Amino acid sequence: MRMLIALAIMMLAVSPAHAGGFIDWLDEGSSRHDVDRADGDGAVLLTLEAGENEMYPKVSPDGKYLLVIAGKHGKPVISLRMLENGDPVHVVGDYDQQIPDSIAWHGSDEITFLSYRSDSLGLWRKPVTGGVLRTLDRRLDGELRTPLILDDESVIAVRLDTAADHGGGDRQHGEPLFTNWQVPGKHPSIARISGQGAEVELAAGVNPALSPDGTRIAFSMQEKHNWHLFMMNVDGSDLVQLTEGDHVDAQPAWSPDGRWLAFTSNRSVDGEEEEHHNNNWNIWLIGRDGRNLMRLTSDKARDGAPSIANNGKVYFHSDRHIERDVEQEHQVRGATSGFHIWSIELPAKVS
Numbered sequence: 001m002r003m004l005i006a007l008a009i010m011m012l013a014v015s016p017a018h019a020g021g022f023i024d025w026l027d028e029g030s031s032r033h034d035v036d037r038a039d040g041d042g043a044v045l046l047t048l049e050a051g052e053n054e055m056y057p058k059v060s061p062d063g064k065y066l067l068v069i070a071g072k073h074g075k076p077v078i079s080l081r082m083l084e085n086g087d088p089v090h091v092v093g094d095y096d097q098q099i100p101d102s103i104a105w106h107g108s109d110e111i112t113f114l115s116y117r118s119d120s121l122g123l124w125r126k127p128v129t130g131g132v133l134r135t136l137d138r139r140l141d142g143e144l145r146t147p148l149i150l151d152d153e154s155v156i157a158v159r160l161d162t163a164a165d166h167g168g169g170d171r172q173h174g175e176p177l178f179t180n181w182q183v184p185g186k187h188p189s190i191a192r193i194s195g196q197g198a199e200v201e202l203a204a205g206v207n208p209a210l211s212p213d214g215t216r217i218a219f220s221m222q223e224k225h226n227w228h229l230f231m232m233n234v235d236g237s238d239l240v241q242l243t244e245g246d247h248v249d250a251q252p253a254w255s256p257d258g259r260w261l262a263f264t265s266n267r268s269v270d271g272e273e274e275e276h277h278n279n280n281w282n283i284w285l286i287g288r289d290g291r292n293l294m295r296l297t298s299d300k301a302r303d304g305a306p307s308i309a310n311n312g313k314v315y316f317h318s319d320r321h322i323e324r325d326v327e328q329e330h331q332v333r334g335a336t337s338g339f340h341i342w343s344i345e346l347p348a349k350v351s
Contacts, residue, residue: 041298045326046086046315047341050334054341055178055317056100056305059083062108063256063310065128067092068317068341069100078103078111080128083309086341092128101145101180114140114147123147123155139197145188148210148217150234155193156217158206160186178281178302178339181206181220181227181250190219192234202236209252209261210234216288218242218252218261229263231288242290249284255308260350261286262296262306262314269295283316285350296344303342312351313343 047054052072059066063083070079080089092111102114112125121140126133138155145158163185183206190202205221217234220227229242229249243249247267254261265284283296283306297303301320308314317339327336345351 041296041344043297043299043318043320043342043344045322045330045340046343047081048086048322048327048330048332048336050332050336051338053339054079055339056103057307057315057317057341058103058105059307059309059315060105060108060128064108065089066307066315066341067103067105067111067128069103076100081341083311083315090130093126102147104146104148106149112136112147112149114144123149138193138195140193143186145183146206146208148208150210151214153195156202156208156210156234157191157193158208159189159191159199159201161189163187178304179250180305181222181248190217190236192236200236203230203232203239205230207251209254211254211288212256212258216258218254218288220250220252220263229261229286240290242286242288243293251305253306253308255346255350256310259288260308261288262308264304264306283314283344285314285346294347296346302339308346312346314346315341315343318342 054068066081078092106112123136143160148156188206205219208219227248232239249265251264281302286293303318306316
């Protein structure tokens with residue numbers, strides 16, 4: 001098993017990410033031309049504001065709210081939304097350089113995120129309904145992404161180390177690209193950090209997602225130009241590969257019952273022309289045992305960052321074309337191209 005992990009680390013070569021910072025990303029999303037559309041897959045638009053992008057939805061554990069990264073006129077914020085209709089509740093916090101890569105629910109009442117606001121990297125906690133912003137008293141060094149707090153207060157996070165054999169430089173802090181699994185010039189690995197600061201590398205990879213029972217981590221690991229989904233225990237043992245093939249599988253998200261994983265992929269399906277690493281991304285689903293692979297969305301756009309709710313729906317961001325009648329339903333005037341939050345029903349056998 002250790003040989004497999006070591007081999008994966010040796011083969012890890014991160015592709016260049018999209019150039020530019022967070023503001024560039026917002027401008028790109030707002031001005032992007034409408035994409036071609038496939039036959040309807042039943043997805044329903046949840047959030048829509050003219051000239052705004054909404055990305056990276058995260059369903060609250062109680063199934064009442066969504067956290068999204070929302071940006072308008074170059075001013076991104078962390079927005080709390082109602083899950084049932086996408087209506088804004090309030091702004092949880094203004095943009096912080098580390099938030100888009102690190103924001104997570106901590107129970108149903110608080111969020112956690114990484115920040116350099118105290119002149120050193122810290123893990124912060126804030127009530128979503130307003131209240132005192134607190135830092136967790138622990139030492140964090142170097143570059144980290146996507147922290148997950150375990151029951152024993154240890155932290156699972158992505159450690160970014162400089163890749164000696166890879167050029168291109170680092171992306172800017174907090175740049176929430178669609179391809180958030182790519183970090184140029186870095187070797188990403190999954191690490192576990194104890195409350196006393198002791199750190200152990202568990203495996204190469206990105207996008208860690210903690211199972212509802214807190215025992216397993218799903219993540220994406222790179223092999224040459226491809227990315228595959230893996231799963232392991234929180235101590236790094238029992239490493240299992242879930243997906244394979246000549247494509248990218250990333251951004252895994254657990255179902256509330258822990259039986260399924262939704263993820264982002266540019267894989268094709270039987271009967272479709274294979275386009276190596278194309279820019280058509282869809283939401284897929286697979287059982288935690290690596291069986292029952294199925295595609296959930298089928299639009300010719302970029303669907304990504306799924307989050308599964310206990311109401312039998314998957315929420316995701318997409319830059320799909322939006323019809324005029326839908327704009328009228330949302331009472332929106334102005335440019336609506338860019339990323340917004342959509343939902344789609346899970347298959348009956350899953351929900």
